[in-house]
Every structure is written in C-alpha cells, then in structure tokens.
Amino acid sequence: MIKFENVGKVYPNGFEGLKHVNLTIEQGEFVAIIGLSGAGKSTLIRTINRMHDVTSGKLTVDDVDVMSLSGKTLRRFRRKIGMIFQSFNLITRTTVIKNVLTAFVPDMPWYRSAFGIYTRDEKIKALECLDKVGILDKAFVRADQLSGGQQQRVALARTLAQNPQIILADEPVAALDPVTANQVMGDFKRINEDMNISILINIHHIDLALKYATRVIGIREGEIVFDGPASEATQDVLDTIYNGKVDRDGNIQE
Amino acid sequence: MNLTFYDRIFKPREYVLPNGKKAYKKASRAPVYIILILAMSALSVKITGFDMKILVSRIGQFFVILGEMFPPKTSYMPTVWNPLFDTIKMSLLGSVVGAILSVPFAMLSSTNVCPNKIVVSVMRVMFSLIRTLPTIVIALVATLIFGLGTLAGTVAIAVFSFGYIGKLTYEEIETVDMGAFEAMQAMGATRAQAFISAIIPQVLPFYLSNCLFNFEGNVRYAAVLGYVGAGGIGLILNEKISWREYPSVGMILIALFVTVFIIESVSRYLRKKLV
Incomplete structure (x- = not known):
C-alpha cells in the first residue's frame, strides 16, 4: 500500500512540484496519472522510490516511511519497486538477456557483474521474464537492434526479473506508435492482473489511460484535481485537468 | 534584428521572399580571424629569428647526411x-x-x-x-x-x-x-x-x-x-x-x-x- 499524507515537494529553485497530496493506493491497483507536461506527474511517481525527495508531509510504502531510508535500507527498498522509462534506458551496446540479467546485479558480488558471470538459474529466470512479455526469441540479439516497442518490453522483462510488488512507469508509451503503445499497455494490464503487481503509469494518451487503468488520477500544477475510476473521468473532469483543451479520445478542443 | 558593430560596417545580406518577408544572413567573420592569424605568424617570425636565407642555403646539408x-x-x-x-x-x-x-x-x-x-x-x-x-x-x-x-x-x-x-x-x-x-x-x-x-x-x-x-x-x-x-x-x-x-x-x-x-x-x- 502506498500512502501520501499531505505530501509537498519544493525544488531547490523554489518551484513547488507537489502541493498537499493525499492518496492511498492499494496493492494490485492499476493507476493512470494524467496531466499537462510539468504538472508534477513525474515528480509524483519518482517520490515513491525516492528518486526524488519529498520536502513535507509523509509518504509511506507498506508502512515504511520512505524519507527515513538511506544507503543500504533505501537500496533494499528499491529492489521491490520496478521502474519503466520513456526512453527505455537499456544498455544498448549489449544483448537483451544481459539487460534483463542486470536486475540481479544489486544482489551479486561486483566481480560477477564486472565479468558478466551469471548462474544458469539466473539465466533461466531472465529468459522466463522475456517469455512473459513475448520476446523470448530476441534474447540473444543486441538491444539496439530491436524496435521501440520491443525495447520497452525488454525493460519490462528487466523489471519483472526484479520480482517487484509495484511498477512505476514514467510515460512508457510516449515514444511508441499507437499500435505498439496499445500492445505495451496490454502487457502492463496482464502483468497487473496475473501477478497482482500495483502499476502506476504517467501517460499523455487519455484514450489509453481510460481504456486500461482502473483508477485515474488527474494532476494540475502539483495538486490532485481528480481521483476516481476511469468511468467517472467525464469531460468536465478533463476540462479541469487540462484547462479545457482535450476530450476523452485525446483530441484537441478548439 | 540585433546588429553588432561589425554588422554595421559589413552589412548583412538580405533575401526578400515573393510575399515581401525578409531573411538576413550576417557577413562572415572569417576575414577578421585570417588577419589575426597572419599578424601573429608575422610576429612569431620576428621573435624566433626565422631566416629564410639560411634555410635555403643550408637545406642541402640535410640531404647530404641523408645520402x-x-x-x-x-x-x-x-x-x-x-x-x-x-x-x-x-x-x-x-x-x-x-x-x-x-x-x-x-x-x-x-x-x-x-x-x-x-x-x-x-x-x-x-x-x-x-x-x-x-x-x-x-x-x-x-x-x-x-x-x-x-x-x-x-x-x-x-x-x-x-x-x-x-x-x-x-x-x-x-x-x-x-x-x-x-x-x-x-x-x-x-x-x-x-x-x-x-x-x-x-x-x-x-x-x-x-x-x-x-x-x-x-x-x-x-x-x-x-x-x-x-x-x-x-x-x-x-x-x-x-x-x-x-x-x-x-x-x-x-x-x-x-x-x-x-x-x-x-x-x-x-x-x-x-x-
């Protein structure tokens, strides 16, 4: 369970990224976070695994106060939270399976990762994760030879290898074409339902957000302006979130 | 358009589109740099005492040794x-x-x-x-x-x-x-x-x-x-x-x-x- 209690975030330059955020996200929810660029979507998601610090209020994940963690306890905490990025963040010069295997690096002695020594067991686990996202046949191909959608699936497999309880996805489909974006969102949905992993997605495609997520959070200028099931995200709600510029299909209003 | 001192002396080239809009290409700064490099080279010759006459008259010795x-x-x-x-x-x-x-x-x-x-x-x-x-x-x-x-x-x-x-x-x-x-x-x-x-x-x-x-x-x-x-x-x-x-x-x-x-x-x- 992720719990924000009156959380605020002020950047060193004085910009308020988050204002009085109160949220409770139960294990196994599929949450889409929508809002304009710069509204605080990334900030919100990145505070959960402490890639960003919060400056006021209290943020707990499974009753652990995130701001109390540091060093080793923080790294152990991050092991159970997966993260997916807009630009995939793979090691492009190396093979797909090696990318997935990096998920085991934090628990390994350094010389094994330095010389790329992985056990048979680890390799089988990595291959299983690739199978779950349907790209087992690409396991020994160099990551930079894959298409964008395939690369995002490698990133998803890498996250699954970590065996996370939560997956944070920061605009995972923004760099993908509409067809591939739908497929990747489908992958997220399947993982969410089959493995009961909580999923939080930042997304600009409103149609995809409403289609796949069970809960939608709208954020504007650092404040939560909507929080409810996708079916309740009416045109009025979208008008509030986007200052009245888009409709439910993601089209621009003139 | 922001004109520097240089641009006022060497006027930017003007392109006029059929619809009357204009685009300007500023004059190249290359001549300034070329003059600077030449001046510095001349100064170096003076300081190092480079003498073309000695070079020409003695260069043959190099080939003698090489031979x-x-x-x-x-x-x-x-x-x-x-x-x-x-x-x-x-x-x-x-x-x-x-x-x-x-x-x-x-x-x-x-x-x-x-x-x-x-x-x-x-x-x-x-x-x-x-x-x-x-x-x-x-x-x-x-x-x-x-x-x-x-x-x-x-x-x-x-x-x-x-x-x-x-x-x-x-x-x-x-x-x-x-x-x-x-x-x-x-x-x-x-x-x-x-x-x-x-x-x-x-x-x-x-x-x-x-x-x-x-x-x-x-x-x-x-x-x-x-x-x-x-x-x-x-x-x-x-x-x-x-x-x-x-x-x-x-x-x-x-x-x-x-x-x-x-x-x-x-x-x-x-x-x-x-x-």
Whole structure:
C-alpha cells in the first residue's frame, strides 16, 4: 500500500512540484496519472522510490516511511519497486538477456557483474521474464537492434526479473506508435492482473489511460484535481485537468 | 534584428521572399580571424629569428647526411635488435600500466559518476598537470630516481599514458547515455554497481581503441627516451649520430620505421574492428 499524507515537494529553485497530496493506493491497483507536461506527474511517481525527495508531509510504502531510508535500507527498498522509462534506458551496446540479467546485479558480488558471470538459474529466470512479455526469441540479439516497442518490453522483462510488488512507469508509451503503445499497455494490464503487481503509469494518451487503468488520477500544477475510476473521468473532469483543451479520445478542443 | 558593430560596417545580406518577408544572413567573420592569424605568424617570425636565407642555403646539408645513411650498414643490425625490443617492451608495459591505473581516476573526474564537485576538480587539475610535463622531462627525473635504463623509460611512458588515457576516458564517460545508470539505481544498485553494468559496456570499445592509439604513439616517443639515458633504441641512435656513423644511423632508422609501421597497421586494423 502506498500512502501520501499531505505530501509537498519544493525544488531547490523554489518551484513547488507537489502541493498537499493525499492518496492511498492499494496493492494490485492499476493507476493512470494524467496531466499537462510539468504538472508534477513525474515528480509524483519518482517520490515513491525516492528518486526524488519529498520536502513535507509523509509518504509511506507498506508502512515504511520512505524519507527515513538511506544507503543500504533505501537500496533494499528499491529492489521491490520496478521502474519503466520513456526512453527505455537499456544498455544498448549489449544483448537483451544481459539487460534483463542486470536486475540481479544489486544482489551479486561486483566481480560477477564486472565479468558478466551469471548462474544458469539466473539465466533461466531472465529468459522466463522475456517469455512473459513475448520476446523470448530476441534474447540473444543486441538491444539496439530491436524496435521501440520491443525495447520497452525488454525493460519490462528487466523489471519483472526484479520480482517487484509495484511498477512505476514514467510515460512508457510516449515514444511508441499507437499500435505498439496499445500492445505495451496490454502487457502492463496482464502483468497487473496475473501477478497482482500495483502499476502506476504517467501517460499523455487519455484514450489509453481510460481504456486500461482502473483508477485515474488527474494532476494540475502539483495538486490532485481528480481521483476516481476511469468511468467517472467525464469531460468536465478533463476540462479541469487540462484547462479545457482535450476530450476523452485525446483530441484537441478548439 | 540585433546588429553588432561589425554588422554595421559589413552589412548583412538580405533575401526578400515573393510575399515581401525578409531573411538576413550576417557577413562572415572569417576575414577578421585570417588577419589575426597572419599578424601573429608575422610576429612569431620576428621573435624566433626565422631566416629564410639560411634555410635555403643550408637545406642541402640535410640531404647530404641523408645520402650518407645509404646504403645502411646491415652488419650493424644484430646490435640493433636488443635496444629495439627494449623500446617496444618499455612502451607496451608503460602503456598498459598507465592505462589501467587511469581508470579509477577517470571515474572520479566525471561529473556524471562522481557527485563530489571538489574531487572532480582536484582530479582534473592533476590530469592537466601530468599532461603538461613533457615525457622527456619525466624520463630525465625517472633516471635520477630509478637509475639509467629501461625502468626509467617505462615509468615515463606509464605517467604519460596515465594522463592521456585518463583525460580521454573521463571525456568519454561524460558523453555516455545515463539512462541505463538511472535504471540501475532505481533497481537498488549502488553507484559502483551501476557504473560496472551500465557505463563500462558503453565506454569499453572507445577505451580500448584509445589504449591502442596511445601505444602506437608511445613506440615513437620511447625511441627518443634513450637520449636522456632511459634505455631503448634512442641510446644507440644518440651514440651513432654523435660519432657520425651515418650508415649505422640509417640501419637504426629503417629498423624503427619498419617496427612502427607494423605496429600502426595492426593497431589501425584492431581499432576499426572495435568501434
């Protein structure tokens, strides 16, 4: 369970990224976070695994106060939270399976990762994760030879290898074409339902957000302006979130 | 449009579109730079006392000496082998030691890997200082510490390689895509683990290529180090030139030329494969 209690975030330059955020996200929810660029979507998601610090209020994940963690306890905490990025963040010069295997690096002695020594067991686990996202046949191909959608699936497999309880996805489909974006969102949905992993997605495609997520959070200028099931995200709600510029299909209003 | 003093003298070129809109291309600054370079060259000639007349009247002597080197004294070759191998050993060992030692320091010089700005600046100043010292000066100091011979030469080359590879490596590390590093950190990896898994694979081919290029160059530098007693082929080269035994000098130069040529060709081939 992720719990924000009156959380605020002020950047060193004085910009308020988050204002009085109160949220409770139960294990196994599929949450889409929508809002304009710069509204605080990334900030919100990145505070959960402490890639960003919060400056006021209290943020707990499974009753652990995130701001109390540091060093080793923080790294152990991050092991159970997966993260997916807009630009995939793979090691492009190396093979797909090696990318997935990096998920085991934090628990390994350094010389094994330095010389790329992985056990048979680890390799089988990595291959299983690739199978779950349907790209087992690409396991020994160099990551930079894959298409964008395939690369995002490698990133998803890498996250699954970590065996996370939560997956944070920061605009995972923004760099993908509409067809591939739908497929990747489908992958997220399947993982969410089959493995009961909580999923939080930042997304600009409103149609995809409403289609796949069970809960939608709208954020504007650092404040939560909507929080409810996708079916309740009416045109009025979208008008509030986007200052009245888009409709439910993601089209621009003139 | 913002016009500087220069633009007021040399008017920008104006393009007018059929619809009446205009675009301006500012006049080139190149003439200013050309005049500056010419003026500085003229000044250098005056300061260094460069005299065209001496150059023209004495240039012939160069070819006289070159002519005396032919035919090279082939019977001298057996004496060349040992110092030649010394030179290669010095440059190989020095290049490897310097290149390996430079890696941890290059990491500490990269702003994206080392979060401490003071450490970064200290490391960079150290690299600059080391690169300022000419290799021949390092060799001279090394002969005073370690005595005459190849050890001094090896140390000199290691120090040079350390500075050279270190600088190229930290510049390479800084241009790396940090996405994978961020992903590793988000998964709970330490900075060191993230560096090993996410940055080394990106930097390694360039690092190895730089090491080879450095080694190529070092074979040539190492040939001179004998002049200050740091061992290798420079020792006999210096000796034969001062005794004016030009046919032997010719033999040494040919041996050196062939060696450098072979090493450069192999290195170039390997570097092409790497990057």
